[in-house]
Amino acid sequence: MATPVLRWCCPGRRWVFAGIGGVSRHGRGVPTGSTSSGKRGQSSVAQQPLITAQKPRKGEREWAAVVGLEIHAQIASNSKLFSGSQVDFAAPPNSLVSFFDASLPGTLPVLNRRCVEAAVMTGLALDCHINRRSLFDRKHYFYADLPAGYQITQQRLPIAVNGSLVYSVCVGKRRSQMVTKTAGVKQIQLEQDSGKSLHDSLRSQTLIDLNRAGVGLLEVVLEPDMSCGEEAAAAIRELQLILQALGTSQANMAEGQLRVDANISVHNPGEPLGVRTEVKNLNSARFLAKAIDYEIQRQINELENGGKILNETRSFDYKLGCTVPMRDKEGKQDYRFMPEPNLPPLLLYDSESLPTGTDPQQVINIDQLREQLPELPRVTREKLVQQYGMLPEHSFALLNEVGLLEFFQNVIKETRAEPKKVTSWVLNTFLGFLKQQNLAVSESPVTPSALAELLDLLDRKAISSSAAKQVFQELWRSKGKTPAQIVAEKKLELMQDAEALEQLCRSTLEAHPQVVTDVKKGNPRAINKLIGLVRRATLGRADPTVIKEVLERQLSL
Amino acid sequence: MWTRRVWLGLRASAGGRRGFPSKADPQGSRRVTAELIEHLERLALVDFGSQEAVARLEKAIAFADRLRAVDTDGVEPMESVLEDRCLYLRSDNVVEGNCAEELLQNSHHVVEEYFVAPPGNISWPKLDEKEPFSHC
Numbered sequence: 162m163a164t165p166v167l168r169w170c171c172p173g174r175r176w177v178f179a180g181i182g183g184v185s186r187h188g189r190g191v192p193t194g195s196t197s198s199g200k201r202g203q204s205s206v207a208q209q210p211l212i213t214a215q216k217p218r219k220g221e222r223e224w225a226a227v228v229g230l231e232i233h234a235q236i237a238s239n240s241k242l243f244s245g246s247q248v249d250f251a252a253p254p255n256s257l258v259s260f261f262d263a264s265l266p267g268t269l270p271v272l273n274r275r276c277v278e279a280a281v282m283t284g285l286a287l288d289c290h291i292n293r294r295s296l297f298d299r300k301h302y303f304y305a306d307l308p309a310g311y312q313i314t315q316q317r318l319p320i321a322v323n324g325s326l327v328y329s330v331c332v333g334k335r336r337s338q339m340v341t342k343t344a345g346v347k348q349i350q351l352e353q354d355s356g357k358s359l360h361d362s363l364r365s366q367t368l369i370d371l372n373r374a375g376v377g378l379l380e381v382v383l384e385p386d387m388s389c390g391e392e393a394a395a396a397i398r399e400l401q402l403i404l405q406a407l408g409t410s411q412a413n414m415a416e417g418q419l420r421v422d423a424n425i426s427v428h429n430p431g432e433p434l435g436v437r438t439e440v441k442n443l444n445s446a447r448f449l450a451k452a453i454d455y456e457i458q459r460q461i462n463e464l465e466n467g468g469k470i471l472n473e474t475r476s477f478d479y480k481l482g483c484t485v486p487m488r489d490k491e492g493k494q495d496y497r498f499m500p501e502p503n504l505p506p507l508l509l510y511d512s513e514s515l516p517t518g519t520d521p522q523q524v525i526n527i528d529q530l531r532e533q534l535p536e537l538p539r540v541t542r543e544k545l546v547q548q549y550g551m552l553p554e555h556s557f558a559l560l561n562e563v564g565l566l567e568f569f570q571n572v573i574k575e576t577r578a579e580p581k582k583v584t585s586w587v588l589n590t591f592l593g594f595l596k597q598q599n600l601a602v603s604e605s606p607v608t609p610s611a612l613a614e615l616l617d618l619l620d621r622k623a624i625s626s627s628a629a630k631q632v633f634q635e636l637w638r639s640k641g642k643t644p645a646q647i648v649a650e651k652k653l654e655l656m657q658d659a660e661a662l663e664q665l666c667r668s669t670l671e672a673h674p675q676v677v678t679d680v681k682k683g684n685p686r687a688i689n690k691l692i693g694l695v696r697r698a699t700l701g702r703a704d705p706t707v708i709k710e711v712l713e714r715q716l717s718l
Numbered sequence: 719m720w721t722r723r724v725w726l727g728l729r730a731s732a733g734g735r736r737g738f739p740s741k742a743d744p745q746g747s748r749r750v751t752a753e754l755i756e757h758l759e760r761l762a763l764v765d766f767g768s769q770e771a772v773a774r775l776e777k778a779i780a781f782a783d784r785l786r787a788v789d790t791d792g793v794e795p796m797e798s799v800l801e802d803r804c805l806y807l808r809s810d811n812v813v814e815g816n817c818a819e820e821l822l823q824n825s826h827h828v829v830e831e832y833f834v835a836p837p838g839n840i841s842w843p844k845l846d847e848k849e850p851f852s853h854c
Contacts, residue, residue: 239810246815254831255821259814263821275810296797303763305835360837361829368832371821495761505800523807 222465226457227434228393229385229424230344232400233378234410235354235417236279242353242377243270243313250416254370262375264308269503274525276377277320279409280351281509281530283379284321286403286537287346291527293509295320297351297501302494305369306356314380316498319350320507326383327539328399329557330392339553344396345384354378379410385424389457390450397421397449402538402560414446423453426470427460435460436470440484442477452477456484541566549573549580558588564602565592571609578616586616590630594637607636615644625704628653656702665703666711669694680716688712750776 238248246259261268284291296318299311324346329339356374358367381400387393401419404410412419421444426437440456443449455477460470475484510516512528542556559566569587573580591612595605615636619629628648635647648654656662669691670677676694679687688709695708755766755775766772818831827834 240808240812240814245808245811245813247812253818255818255833256831257815258818258821260817260821261814263824265824271808272805273810274807277807301761305833358835359832362837365837366829367835367837368829369835370832495757497761500797502798502800505798505803505805507805522809523804525807 223430224427224461225430226388226425226427226460227385227437228387228389228453228457229437230383230387230393230396231422231424232381232383232397233354233420234381234400234404234412235419236276236377236379237408237410238273238275238279238377240273240275241375242273242276242351244268244375245271246375248376249372250418252372254368255372257372258374262308262371264310270313270501272504272507273377274522276351277507277509277525278530279377279407280320280349280379281525281527282407282534283381283404283409284324284349285527285531285534286407287321287324287326287349287381289321289324289346289349291321291509292318293511293514294318295507295509297504297507298498299501301497301499304355304358305367306358306371306374308356308371308374312353312355313501313504314352315350317500319348320509321349322347324349326396326400326403328392328396329553330395331554337554339557342386342392342395344386344392347382347384348380349382350380352378352380385426390453393423393453394446394450397446398561399538406535406538406541408535414444417444420444421449423456425453425456425460427457427464435464436472438470438472438484439474440477441474441487445479448477448479451482452484455482459484549584551581551584555584555588558592559584562592562595562602568602568605568609572613572616575610575613576616576620578613578620582616582620586612590633594633606638606640607633611636611644618644618648622655622704624648624653624655625701627705628655628701652700652702654702655704656699662699662703662707662711663715665698666695666708666715669698670712670715677716750779 235248236242240246241248241259241262244259244261246262247257249257259268261270281291295315297313298316300314300316301311303310326344326346327341328344329341332338332340354373354376356369356371358369360367383396387396397419401412401414404412404419410418414420423440423443424437425440426435428435438456438460440452443452456475463470471486474487476487477483478485509525509527512526515524515526538560542553542560545551545556545559546553559569565587568591569583572583572587576583591605591607594607595602612633615629615632618624618632619626624632631651631653632644632647635651636642636644642650673691673694676687676690680691691712692705692708695712696703696705699708750772755772758764759766766775822828822831822833825833
């Protein structure tokens with residue numbers, strides 16, 4: 162039991178203690194960590210750490226990681242949360258800024274109805290309790306892109322609380338099984354976004370663009386129910402799909418419409434939770450899981466080496482692939498929360514409590530919004546599985562690519578082929594070609610009608626499946642041609658003359674007596690040779706399965 | 719105007735209704751420590767330059783402490799004087815913006831159409847941070 166092996170409880174993951182000797186490593190530049198290669202870092206006997214609060218036990222030691230997430234999603238609305246200036250990603254600097262956004266004296270916040278509806282819809286989709294009364298507060302801190310010196314948020318009483326986010330992760334050796342997990346939603350609150358800072362280190366200045374200042378954000382706080390980067394990434398992905406299905410946010414991480422901060426700590430199972438660190442700047446879907454796993458491993462290594470975890474804020478450095486401490490303001494931030502004096506409480510109603518004789522524009526009915534909720538991804542997937550008998554993994558794959566589901570449904574509409582065939586062609590062949598050339602579904606040279614026609618030909622046994630693949634390739638390359646045209650051009654139609662095929666098979670058998678003997682001897686691969694010969698003789702216009710059938714019959718096997 | 723009347727009223731009732739607990743000694747239990755001053759200066763970017771200023775702060779705290787003389791047990795706190803008002807909901811239309819030129823005139827120093835600020839966060843001279851906090 163020379164090397165203490167750390168087992169970290171995450172489905173399918175085994176992590177090896179990567180520390181060397183008793184020197185604990187801090188901060189940046191720790192090369193070990195994010196990859197799961199077990200071979201690296203298998204040092205000899207770990208030395209006793211220099212400073213120990215508690216001597217680490219030799220042998221198996223399990224660690225459990227706890228990950229909570231704070232997600233900021235930009236609300237998809239025309240105008241900002243408290244002002245009437247436009248929300249747009251790319252516009253000339255400071256052109257979408259109103260006097261209120263610039264925090265000029267004498268301006269007041271006026272709440273945008275659409276943002277409230279977006280918050281309620283999101284809360285309903287996540288099974289939250291919607292607070293009929295919620296309040297706005299000011300959170301004070303100084304930063305150049307926050308002109309007012311405070312952010313209007315909902316700290317005391319947010320608009321929605323106590324919900325849950327159901328998501329799935331792939332488990333199993335071949336990662337083919339999907340397991341459902343749940344993360345609690347602590348709360349959803351409305352708050353303002355800040356402006357953008359561009360750092361000009363050359364001239365030692367920061368350039369400020371307030372276009373984003375005041376844009377409505379939904380902050381979704383997930384309870385620390387996740388245990389590794391993969392789970393966190395899966396939860397985020399599902400939240401993205403939900404927000405996109407609701408239309409409340411486009412949730413595009415690349416455009417900064419979805420930003421994630423993670424709260425991470427580790428502990429030994431059964432013992433109290435460890436000190437947590439906050440990791441900010443997790444704004445890439447690709448690196449989210451890696452960054453979280455890196456931090457978990459860093460904390461494990463630190464504790465195993467006898468060090469301590471500081472309750473600090475860290476940032477993920479994409480280039481170095483590690484988390485680095487952000488130079489923290491001294492001690493904890495004191496935001497001096499106070500009620501926003503310019504906004505009365507936000508009151509929401511349901512059908513029962515709706516006051517009569519009021520302007521409908523001025524009241525929000527939760528029940529009405531609930532009725533109007535679009536179909537959630539989870540429901541769409543269930544329907545696909547029920548209706549078309551596909552595996553859950555397939556339903557996930559169909560929803561995971563923009564426009565793919567619609568493409569699939571259009572093909573289904575126009576073809577007589579079995580849904581399973583369609584699923585297979587769309588997810589394997591079609592998606593494969595798209596990925597190879599890095600295209601979006603909308604950029605596909607093959608239309609749903611074309612694929613439907615192709616699948617019909619296949620279904621009617623007018624062409625073989627290998628011929629179908631050829632046709633598909635040709636469809637991809639040359640726009641405008643229909644599958645029927647390509648089949649005719651390349652003479653890919655299956656032989657319909659059964660008698661002619663029988664004749665060809667017989668003559669092939671006669672011409673190759675040696676192979677026939679091999680087959681009769683029991684060589685399983687010999688028959689394939691015969692099939693190949695017949696195929697060549699038919700110029701590829703016979704289905705190999707049919708050929709095999711005929712040959713076997715003729716050889717009376 | 720009415721806030722002043724209320725305050726005077728409170729003061730009177732507080733004094734008359736029940737015995738004041740021994741008048742809080744501003745230099746005693748409400749001592750404002752140097753640590754607290756530093757913390758406040760950093761938070762509010764205010765300069766408590768002199769001992770006089772600190773003394774004034776202590777007096778202000780003692781003055782506000784009189785609120786504690788009022789018994790508020792079982793009384794729901796009023797968080798906003800607007801609590802009976804209706805929160806107006808605006809339609810989601812674009813009606814403002816497009817005044818970059820006007821806004822930029824407020825700033826001494828602009829670069830193209832950007833406002834200019836010192837690098838990173840506003841650093842506090844007393845702290846021994848080498849670099850300001852770099853925000854994304």
